[in-house]
Amino acid sequence: MSGDARDVAVEDLAELDAVLELKRLAAEIAKHDRAYHQKDAPLISDAEYDALRARNDAIEARFPHLVRADSPSRRVGAPVAEGFAKVTHARPMLSLGNVFSDAELADFLDGIRRFLKELRDDPAIPVEMTSEPKIDGLSISLRYQDGRLATGATRGDGAVGEDVTANLRTVADIPETISGAPAVLEVRGEVYMRKADFAALNAAQADAGAKVFANPRNAAAGSLRQLDSNITARRPLSFFAYAWGDVSETAWDSQWGFLERLRGWGFPVNPESRLCRGLDDLLAHYNAINAGRMDLPYDIDGMVYKVNRLDWQQRLGFVSRAPRWAIAHKFPAERVQTRLNAISIQVGRTGTLTPVAELEPVTVGGVVVSRATLHNADQIAALDVRVGDTVVVQRAGDVIPQVVEVVRDDGHDARPAFEFPGECPICGSKAMREPGEAATRCTGGLICPAQAVERLKHFVSRDAFDIEGLGGKHVGNFYHDGLIRTPADIFRLGGRAAEIAEREGWGEKSVEKLIDALDERRRIPLERFIYALGIRQVGQATARLLAKTYGDLAAWRAAMAAAADPDSDAYAELTNIDGIGPAVAEDLVAFHAEPHNREVLDDLAALLDVIPFEAPADTGSPIAGKTVVFTGTLEAMTRGEAKARAEALGAKVAGSVSRKTDYVVAGPGAGSKEKKARELGLTVLTEDEWLELIGG
Numbered sequence: 001m002s003g004d005a006r007d008v009a010v011e012d013l014a015e016l017d018a019v020l021e022l023k024r025l026a027a028e029i030a031k032h033d034r035a036y037h038q039k040d041a042p043l044i045s046d047a048e049y050d051a052l053r054a055r056n057d058a059i060e061a062r063f064p065h066l067v068r069a070d071s072p073s074r075r076v077g078a079p080v081a082e083g084f085a086k087v088t089h090a091r092p093m094l095s096l097g098n099v100f101s102d103a104e105l106a107d108f109l110d111g112i113r114r115f116l117k118e119l120r121d122d123p124a125i126p127v128e129m130t131s132e133p134k135i136d137g138l139s140i141s142l143r144y145q146d147g148r149l150a151t152g153a154t155r156g157d158g159a160v161g162e163d164v165t166a167n168l169r170t171v172a173d174i175p176e177t178i179s180g181a182p183a184v185l186e187v188r189g190e191v192y193m194r195k196a197d198f199a200a201l202n203a204a205q206a207d208a209g210a211k212v213f214a215n216p217r218n219a220a221a222g223s224l225r226q227l228d229s230n231i232t233a234r235r236p237l238s239f240f241a242y243a244w245g246d247v248s249e250t251a252w253d254s255q256w257g258f259l260e261r262l263r264g265w266g267f268p269v270n271p272e273s274r275l276c277r278g279l280d281d282l283l284a285h286y287n288a289i290n291a292g293r294m295d296l297p298y299d300i301d302g303m304v305y306k307v308n309r310l311d312w313q314q315r316l317g318f319v320s321r322a323p324r325w326a327i328a329h330k331f332p333a334e335r336v337q338t339r340l341n342a343i344s345i346q347v348g349r350t351g352t353l354t355p356v357a358e359l360e361p362v363t364v365g366g367v368v369v370s371r372a373t374l375h376n377a378d379q380i381a382a383l384d385v386r387v388g389d390t391v392v393v394q395r396a397g398d399v400i401p402q403v404v405e406v407v408r409d410d411g412h413d414a415r416p417a418f419e420f421p422g423e424c425p426i427c428g429s430k431a432m433r434e435p436g437e438a439a440t441r442c443t444g445g446l447i448c449p450a451q452a453v454e455r456l457k458h459f460v461s462r463d464a465f466d467i468e469g470l471g472g473k474h475v476g477n478f479y480h481d482g483l484i485r486t487p488a489d490i491f492r493l494g495g496r497a498a499e500i501a502e503r504e505g506w507g508e509k510s511v512e513k514l515i516d517a518l519d520e521r522r523r524i525p526l527e528r529f530i531y532a533l534g535i536r537q538v539g540q541a542t543a544r545l546l547a548k549t550y551g552d553l554a555a556w557r558a559a560m561a562a563a564a565d566p567d568s569d570a571y572a573e574l575t576n577i578d579g580i581g582p583a584v585a586e587d588l589v590a591f592h593a594e595p596h597n598r599e600v601l602d603d604l605a606a607l608l609d610v611i612p613f614e615a616p617a618d619t620g621s622p623i624a625g626k627t628v629v630f631t632g633t634l635e636a637m638t639r640g641e642a643k644a645r646a647e648a649l650g651a652k653v654a655g656s657v658s659r660k661t662d663y664v665v666a667g668p669g670a671g672s673k674e675k676k677a678r679e680l681g682l683t684v685l686t687e688d689e690w691l692e693l694i695g696g
């Protein structure tokens with residue numbers, strides 16, 4: 001080969017070089033497939049991987065007679081795994097918000113005090129909280145019926161998990177029968193592996209030439225998710241219980257009381273748990289545990305604090321999917337030094353160019369890290385980070401690893417500063433930075449394959465369509481091979497079953513499963529649907545607000561089209577949603593104004609059954625489905641609690657009065673809003689009348 005064929009443009013490749021280049025690409029892509037699918041440890045960015053495949057495809061297109069038997073274009077990543085049965089959790093398994101500092105914790109506690117009126121008005125009333133180590137394992141739910149373990153399930157997406165009952169029965173810490181418990185009792189907790197057990201397991205695995213695990217958490221997960229429970233039985237798993245789900249009767253009135261019950265029923269409860277009073281007490285416990293955590297026999301990644309009183313927990317309720325009455329306080333992230341080998345650029349689904357540090361692999365917090373985010377051009381400039389520097393990398397919990405610092409050495413000044421590209425590395429379109437924005441974006445829009453692929457990946461991701469057996473890699477491969485271009489194509493894959501079955505890693509059975517999985521997702525709740533579209537700035541919480549406000553797909557689309565006129569009622573209604581401001585409104589309007597997006601929506605609407613937002617209308621409350629505005633001072637509860645209660649009963653709470661408002665609750669000091677309500681002839685209630693209406 002003359003020189004290095006990898007640097008030669010496809011159209012300039014001589015045939016002999018093309019042979020060698022295809023061979024090299026086949027080996028290289030196979031290596032990355034193994035790293036991604038079998039080791040869960042990708043070595044390169046998705047964009048780089050996609051670029052390798054694109055190059056392979058382009059060479060094959062020019063020299064079709066050179067396509068190799070083992071060509072990556074004939075293969076997709078990994079076979080679809082046979083799964084466990086699904087279990088719908090009787091009560092969803094929620095997640096927790098995080099705080100990382102004392103100040104954030106103080107804010108969280110203040111939030112509780114501001115929410116509950118008696119605490120706001122009397123700073124002397126203490127808030128007791130339990131403080132429990134946050135075990136780094138997998139959360140599970142155990143359902144006991146009449147004192148006998150009936151089902152055990154993983155968390156899954158929180159709503160639906162996997163049935164791992166047979167495997168959980170092999171865990172010695174989990175009692176098969178309990179006495180003195182309610183007829184139905186779901187106990188939730190964490191399956192984990194002790195450090196010593198992990199070390200012994202890995203030593204045995206290594207001896208046997210079997211897979212060794214990166215950390216105890218992965219070992220616990222890998223052991224629990226075995227289809228053969230005989231294998232799980234041989235793995236040293238442990239369990240701590242800490243919460244409940246569905247119960248037929250709640251015979252405790254505090255978290256601490258519940259932990260005591262758990263102990264009485266024979267569940268292991270973490271012995272480091274304490275009942276604390278106020279910020280200082282919590283911090284003292286946190287610091288003590290953090291100082292000694294290396295000596296604990298298991299990994300923990302922080303503390304979990306929960307309001308002890310159950311009645312307060314109930315009143316505090318939830319903000320989207322996390323409780324207002326509990327929080328995880330993470331331990332400081334581990335930091336390590338390593339060398340920066342290169343800076344690559346990833347293109348995201350909204351076209352943002354993200355610089356990625358390609359690092360000499362290092363272990364941080366039990367995970368091998370070879371890439372870390374550098375965020376944007378400003379961050380690179382602020383750190384003055386240059387290829388070849390030694391850098392400090394930090395990884396906090398599930399947060400993406402970050403480069404936080406450069407360790408200055410003698411060579412630094414001589415190294416060239418990084419030049420942020422002026423064009424998209426994937427499609428070559430101009431990359432621009434809007435004034436006042438940190439992000440540099442590819443202007444290629446729909447022609448940029450990176451954006452298209454990332455959007456499709458988002459569309460099928462866990463919180464969106466969550467299509468089983470169709471992972472990000474498959475989406476990338478299907479896209480490159482022309483099987484899918486737009487989201488709707490995904491739901492037409494059934495028509496190409498024969499073609500897919502021919503692909504390596506697929507067979508008739510796995511294709512059948514994929515088609516079943518697709519059919520299962522043809523019915524989708526509006527909020528998930530909106531989230532799946534990947535509109536800029538529209539995350540899960542915003543998608544939910546939109547679904548709740550507009551109810552069904554057609555109404556939402558009509559409203560977004562009408563909101564293009566900033567003087568319209570539709571625009572006013574949109575920006576009047578608590579949590580949606582002009583910036584988000586602009587992105588929503590822009591999305592709906594784009595003809596291509598409208599086509600995608602039409603297409604999807606024809607293929608899918610988008611379920612209208614299910615307002616908790618059958619709450620039976622007279623305020624279900626109504627729009628309420630609070631104004632003036634409330635006496636019985638804080639504004640926050642009033643809003644949360646109204647929403648729990650199925651009402652919408654708006655910030656300003658319009659013709660669409662059903663009730664205005666006016667306390668002392670109400671001003672222009674009450675006046676406007678009276679002018680419009682709306683129902684204006686006093687707080688007492690309101691409380692009577694909602695039943696206390």
Ligand code: IVH
Pocket residue numbers: 094095096132133134135136137138139190242243304323326328
């Ligand atoms: S309570 C609604 N308590 O942390 C409250 N979670 O970040 C639900 N975890 O999914 C969780 N130790 O897997 C709770 N003592 C503890 C915990 C704990 C570990 C995990 C659990 C949860 C995750 C949330």
